[in-house]
Amino acid sequence: MKVLLAVLAVGLASLHAKAESPVSTVTPAMTATAHQLLDLARQGNQGYELVRSLTTEVGPRLAGTEAEARARYWAVEKLQALGLQNVHVEPFQVPVWLRGVELAEIVSPFPQSLTIAALGGSSSTGEQGLEAEVVVFNSLSALQQAPRMQVEGKIVFIDEVMARSRDGSGYGSAVQKRRETAYVSQKMGAVAALIRSVGTSSHRFAHAGQMRQANTGGDLGVPTAALAAPDADQLTRALGYGKPVTVKLVITPQLLPRAVSGNVIGEIVGREAPQEIVLVGAHLDSWDLGTGAVDDGAGIGVVLGAAKLIIDQLPQGPRRTIRVVLFGAEEVGTVGAKAYALEHSAELPDHIIATESDFGAGDIWRFDSRINEQKVLQLAAIAKVLEPLGIASGNNTARGGPDLKYLREAGVPIVSLLQDGQDYFDFHHTADDTFDKIAPHALDQNVAAYAVFLYLVAETTADFRETTQDLTNIN
Ligand SMILES: [Zn+2]
The missing domain is CATH 3.40.630.10 (Zn peptidases)
Structure with missing residues (x-):
C-alpha cells in the first residue's frame, strides 16, 4: 500500500509538474x-x-x-x-x-522636372542620359503580360499604389516591382524604367531601395528609378491626355568593386x-x-x-x-x-x-x-x-x-x-x-x-x- 501511494504520489507530482510547466x-x-x-x-x-x-x-x-x-x-x-x-x-x-547624378523631366508635351531616386543596384544612363516615350502599366504582372512591341525602345513606368497598414503587409507585394522591373524591362527591350515609389507618403520624396541582385554574369537591367508619389500621379495625368509623353532620364550610379x-x-x-x-x-x-x-x-x-x-x-x-x-x-x-x-x-x-x-x-x-x-x-x-x-x-x-x-x-x-x-x-x-x-x-x-x-x-x-x-x- 505504501509503495502504491508513493507511486501514486510520484504520478500526481509529475502530472502536476506538466500542468504547471507553462507557469513555471x-x-x-x-x-x-x-x-x-x-x-x-x-x-x-x-x-x-x-x-x-x-x-x-x-x-x-x-x-x-x-x-x-x-x-x-x-x-x-x-x-x-x-x-x-x-x-x-x-x-x-x-x-x-554609389548614387550619382539623378535628373528626370517630362520633355513633351508638358515640360517640367520630376523627383526621382535611382534604385540600389541600378545601371547608369551615362552622363548624356536618354530620352524616350513612356509606356505605363499598373503592375509588374501587367508589364510581364504586355506584347514586346508595346515596350521596345520605351521607358517603362509602373504606377502601382502601395496599401497603408499597421503591420506593413502592403510592402511584400509592392516591393516586387522594385526588385524585378529593371530586369523584366530589359528582357522586353525597354531602354529604362520608372516605378512609383514603394511607400505610402503623398509628399515629394522618392523612396530608394534595392533591386534584386543581378545574377552573376547576367544582365544588369535597364537604368531604373523610383518617382515620388506626386510625380507618379503627375506623369499618369500627363499620359491621360492620350498623346505620347517623352521623358528624359539621367542617372549615373556606379557599381564599385x-x-x-x-x-x-x-x-x-x-x-x-x-x-x-x-x-x-x-x-x-x-x-x-x-x-x-x-x-x-x-x-x-x-x-x-x-x-x-x-x-x-x-x-x-x-x-x-x-x-x-x-x-x-x-x-x-x-x-x-x-x-x-x-x-x-x-x-x-x-x-x-x-x-x-x-x-x-x-x-x-x-x-x-x-x-x-x-x-x-x-x-x-x-x-x-x-x-x-x-x-x-x-x-x-x-x-x-x-x-x-x-x-x-x-x-x-x-x-x-x-x-x-x-x-x-x-x-x-x-x-x-x-x-x-x-x-x-x-x-x-x-x-x-x-x-x-x-x-x-x-x-x-x-x-x-x-x-x-x-x-x-x-x-
Ligand atoms: Zn531596415
Missing part, C-alpha cells in the same frame, strides 16, 4: 524583476539618445562605404561603454553601389548557461538619402537601450547569454545576416531564440512567435508580462526581422515584437527619414518591451525549439 517558465521573482525593468524603461532611457548620437555623428551609412565603417566604430565604442562583453567586428565583403562591411557584436554573457544564446538584432547600415533614423537607427537605439537597462539594473546577469548583433549591409540584400549565419553555423543549435528591431519607431502592439507549437504556452507566460505595455499576443507564424531570415531557415525559434507601422512607409528609404520623426515615448515603450522580453527569455530554463522527438518530457 516565469517565476514570481522573475515577474517582479521584469516589472522593475518595465517601470525604469518607461521613465525614459538611453534608446532615444543613442539614435540621436548615431544619426547625428554618423548620419547616412550606405553599405560598404566609409560612412558604414564609421558606424561600426561608433557601435564598438558604444557597446563597450554600455558594458557589453566580447565586443568585436565580424567583417565580410559587400558590393558597393567589393569592399568591407561587417557585423558588430557584443554580449551580456550568461551566468549559468553562457553557451545558450538569446540573439537580438538591428541593422547598422542605412540608405544614403536620409540619416537612417527610423530605418534602422531606431532599432539600434531600442536594442542598445534594452541591453543597457539589463546591465545597469539587474543585480546579476541573466542565466543565458544575450547576444546583440548589429548587422551590416542589410539594405543591399541582408549580406550581414548571411555572413552571421555562415560564421556561426556550428553555434546555431544553441540559439534559444532570436528577435530583431527593424520596423521604425512606432509602439509595439503585438507579440508573434515562430516556435515549437508544444512550447507556445511557455512563451505565452513571457508575453503576458508585456501586457501592461499594450502588447497583445498574436500568432505563431512570425517571420522576424529581415536579418533573421537565415536563422529562421536554420530552425532558430523567432519572436517578432510587432510595431505600429501605419506611417513607417511614409519615411522608409527617403531623404525624410530623419531623427525628428522619432517620438521619445514610443522608443521608451520599445526599450521596455525588449528589455523585459530579453531578460525573461534569458533567465528562464524553457526551450522553444522544434524537435521531432522531445526526450526531455519522457520522465
Whole structure:
C-alpha cells in the first residue's frame, strides 16, 4: 500500500509538474524583476539618445562605404561603454553601389522636372542620359503580360499604389516591382524604367531601395528609378491626355568593386548557461538619402537601450547569454545576416531564440512567435508580462526581422515584437527619414518591451525549439 501511494504520489507530482510547466517558465521573482525593468524603461532611457548620437555623428551609412565603417566604430565604442562583453567586428565583403547624378523631366508635351531616386543596384544612363516615350502599366504582372512591341525602345513606368497598414503587409507585394522591373524591362527591350515609389507618403520624396541582385554574369537591367508619389500621379495625368509623353532620364550610379562591411557584436554573457544564446538584432547600415533614423537607427537605439537597462539594473546577469548583433549591409540584400549565419553555423543549435528591431519607431502592439507549437504556452507566460505595455499576443507564424531570415531557415525559434507601422512607409528609404520623426515615448515603450522580453527569455530554463522527438518530457 505504501509503495502504491508513493507511486501514486510520484504520478500526481509529475502530472502536476506538466500542468504547471507553462507557469513555471516565469517565476514570481522573475515577474517582479521584469516589472522593475518595465517601470525604469518607461521613465525614459538611453534608446532615444543613442539614435540621436548615431544619426547625428554618423548620419547616412550606405553599405560598404566609409560612412558604414564609421558606424561600426561608433557601435564598438558604444557597446563597450554600455558594458557589453566580447565586443568585436565580424567583417565580410559587400558590393558597393554609389548614387550619382539623378535628373528626370517630362520633355513633351508638358515640360517640367520630376523627383526621382535611382534604385540600389541600378545601371547608369551615362552622363548624356536618354530620352524616350513612356509606356505605363499598373503592375509588374501587367508589364510581364504586355506584347514586346508595346515596350521596345520605351521607358517603362509602373504606377502601382502601395496599401497603408499597421503591420506593413502592403510592402511584400509592392516591393516586387522594385526588385524585378529593371530586369523584366530589359528582357522586353525597354531602354529604362520608372516605378512609383514603394511607400505610402503623398509628399515629394522618392523612396530608394534595392533591386534584386543581378545574377552573376547576367544582365544588369535597364537604368531604373523610383518617382515620388506626386510625380507618379503627375506623369499618369500627363499620359491621360492620350498623346505620347517623352521623358528624359539621367542617372549615373556606379557599381564599385567589393569592399568591407561587417557585423558588430557584443554580449551580456550568461551566468549559468553562457553557451545558450538569446540573439537580438538591428541593422547598422542605412540608405544614403536620409540619416537612417527610423530605418534602422531606431532599432539600434531600442536594442542598445534594452541591453543597457539589463546591465545597469539587474543585480546579476541573466542565466543565458544575450547576444546583440548589429548587422551590416542589410539594405543591399541582408549580406550581414548571411555572413552571421555562415560564421556561426556550428553555434546555431544553441540559439534559444532570436528577435530583431527593424520596423521604425512606432509602439509595439503585438507579440508573434515562430516556435515549437508544444512550447507556445511557455512563451505565452513571457508575453503576458508585456501586457501592461499594450502588447497583445498574436500568432505563431512570425517571420522576424529581415536579418533573421537565415536563422529562421536554420530552425532558430523567432519572436517578432510587432510595431505600429501605419506611417513607417511614409519615411522608409527617403531623404525624410530623419531623427525628428522619432517620438521619445514610443522608443521608451520599445526599450521596455525588449528589455523585459530579453531578460525573461534569458533567465528562464524553457526551450522553444522544434524537435521531432522531445526526450526531455519522457520522465
Ligand atoms: Zn531596415
